[in-house]
Amino acid sequence: MRKILSWTLYNESVDAQILPVENEDVPEILEICAEALAHVDNPDRIKGYLGKATKWSLSKKCVLNGKIIGAYLLNEFPIQVMLDDCKRLFKEGKFSVCDFEDYEKYRTLRGLHGLALVVLPEFQKIGAGKKLRDVPLHMGYDYIWGMHLETLKNIEQWTNFGRKVLGKFTDDEDETVYITVMDLK
């Protein structure tokens, strides 16, 4: 039965569309984020943070048979601001694996910040995540960067995709966070 369901979903995923986010989609997309990231934080904190930080006009949703099944939340927060903060953390011994030489090049480039890539659990592993993940490759920006909690255990999946780890630090809640970047031009 599970095989039949997977096969059906796999075929349907071919039809899954990537579309811009409309204002009325925002509450539903935040609920999807809260559900997909339930193992990371509580729903209100997830929705509160992403609701404020996301630039919705840049973000994309994935729609299957009229239903939103996932989204890629993005903004244009520049990596330089984060990196300057990392230099301070580095001096305090709280930041490691950094390559400050490489950092400098991003100062003059136009970047995207990937905030959250999510697909509803029942629609995962059928290609929707991949479709969404590929969106920034064609948006005309110079690079995309992101932060990844070590507890998500997915840093290898991001580096296999092409993200480079610039560094890692320990946040205020004692969690290890990786910073990754990927050149898009």
Ligand SMILES: CC(C)(COP(=O)(O)OP(=O)(O)OC[C@H]1O[C@@H](n2cnc3c(N)ncnc32)[C@H](O)[C@@H]1OP(=O)(O)O)[C@@H](O)C(=O)NCCC(=O)NCCS
């Ligand atoms: C990440 C996520 C969107 C992937 O969606 P999906 O529909 O299962 O992915 P697909 O089957 O379309 O694509 C699989 C690809 O995604 C990658 N992937 C799967 N889970 C991943 C994860 N948690 N983080 C990063 N990449 C992931 C796989 O390595 C694979 O890459 P490859 O084809 O280059 O080998 C989905 O697992 C999810 O919503 N997870 C919970 C939220 C989360 O942890 N998001 C990432 C951090 S914001």
